[in-house]
Amino acid sequence: MYVEWGARLVGAVVWTHSPTGGGPGRVLPDGCMDLLWHDGRLLVAGPDTRAHVTQGAQGPWAGVRFYPGTAPALLGVPAAELRDRRVALTDLWPAARARRLTARVNAAPDPATGLEEAALSQAADSGPPDPLPARIVAALEAGRPVSATADALGVGARTLHRRSLAAFGYGPKTLARVLRLQRALALARDGTPLAETAALTGYADQAHLTREVRDLTGLPPGELLRG
Missing domain, CATH: 1.10.10.60 (Homeodomain-like)
Known part of the structure; x- marks a missing residue:
């Protein structure tokens, strides 16, 4: 089951997804990037040029989908480096920084709340958007x-x-x-x-x-x- 709602970060959407079957899913290109939580880990979904076919990973997912063009400034990574990729946050940030944010999300009442708070914190640290x-x-x-x-x-x-x-x-x-x-x-x-x-x-x-x-x-x- 997939559910989404507006985030407190302007233009962003918070979502959760609990797969009900073992078959593949299909994420359509939308110009956005996502900060993802799954099984206690944080990942970044880069912008897709074609549908991304998932392989039916078990367990719940949560994410923050950023308005097109806003995620690179918040995450500190040019979008082109992540095109058509799903990358662990530990591969993008210094290990200690990635671990701190992961621990913060995991300590939240639920992963979606933790991701939204993380996104708000990153936006505050990044300054006004371009x-x-x-x-x-x-x-x-x-x-x-x-x-x-x-x-x-x-x-x-x-x-x-x-x-x-x-x-x-x-x-x-x-x-x-x-x-x-x-x-x-x-x-x-x-x-x-x-x-x-x-x-x-x-x-x-x-x-x-x-x-x-x-x-x-x-x-x-x-x-x-x-x-």
């Missing part, structure tokens, strides 16, 4: 082309690409595809027909939507939505 990643997301979410996004933000194409790699783990074109996928799936899950969903979210037609969904998730839209 506003550019959020502005990039907003422009691409609105369907603005990458070149127009760079012009609107007053940066060159190379600078936009470099800043996107550090903040999101991939360039703005890939980020735009991922964000559009999430917009389309949200409409389709609410019952919007696929042809209408394609038109509303900027795909050329339903066939284009189907190709993109299959490429990014590994499944055609119908099968993905049934799951």
